[in-house]
Amino acid sequence: MSRMATAWHEAGHAVMCHMVRGHFRYITLRPRGKKAGTNGHVYGVRTPGRLAMVYVLMAGPVVQSAIEGRPVVDVLTSTGCRDLLKAADIVERTPGIDLWETVLAVDKVLAVSTRLRAVETIANALQDQTRALTYREFLALLGEGDK
Numbered sequence: 001m002s003r004m005a006t007a008w009h010e011a012g013h014a015v016m017c018h019m020v021r022g023h024f025r026y027i028t029l030r031p032r033g034k035k036a037g038t039n040g041h042v043y044g045v046r047t048p049g050r051l052a053m054v055y056v057l058m059a060g061p062v063v064q065s066a067i068e069g070r071p072v073v074d075v076l077t078s079t080g081c082r083d084l085l086k087a088a089d090i091v092e093r094t095p096g097i098d099l100w101e102t103v104l105a106v107d108k109v110l111a112v113s114t115r116l117r118a119v120e121t122i123a124n125a126l127q128d129q130t131r132a133l134t135y136r137e138f139l140a141l142l143g144e145g146d147k
Contacts, residue, residue: 003029003127005064010040011122012063014138015115016106017056022047027122028132040126050094051102057087058106063119066110072103118142 001009006029014027025044047053061083065072076084091099110116121141125133133141 006040007123007126008067009060009064011119012059013042013056015119016059020052020055023135026132026134029126050090054087054090054102055106057083058103062106
């Protein structure tokens with residue numbers, strides 16, 4: 001995945017986390033461990049519940065599919081997209097959550113132009129960063145200051 005696609009993917013996770021009233025410690029495009037290439041991560045994610053976490057997990061692939069012009073199912077089932085496995089694990093342990101209905105709901109939520117602009121703002125900042133972007137910096141980029 002390109003640096004740009006990774007930035008958008010991770011920004012999708014971060015914006016959705018904020019939308020469901022969650023928070024995270026920081027977001028980065030730096031590789032983790034011995035992995036080569038561009039691997040993004042949102043560290044320390046906390047959400048108010050399991051369904052909210054599924055929304056956060058699905059937001060990255062949904063945004064990535066939109067910018068790459070690929071069906072979300074292709075992104076979710078591609079090698080290296082561990083979001084689907086994590087979400088499926090939560091869904092399996094939580095009665096009443098349908099994974100594919102959740103993907104469709106996330107797609108509708110992120111399609112709102114103001115939210116896409118927020119994702120774009122964060123993705124651009126991530127591409128320009130050589131270090132991690134903290135939650136406080138994330139909020140400042142969205143114009144929400146010290147909330």
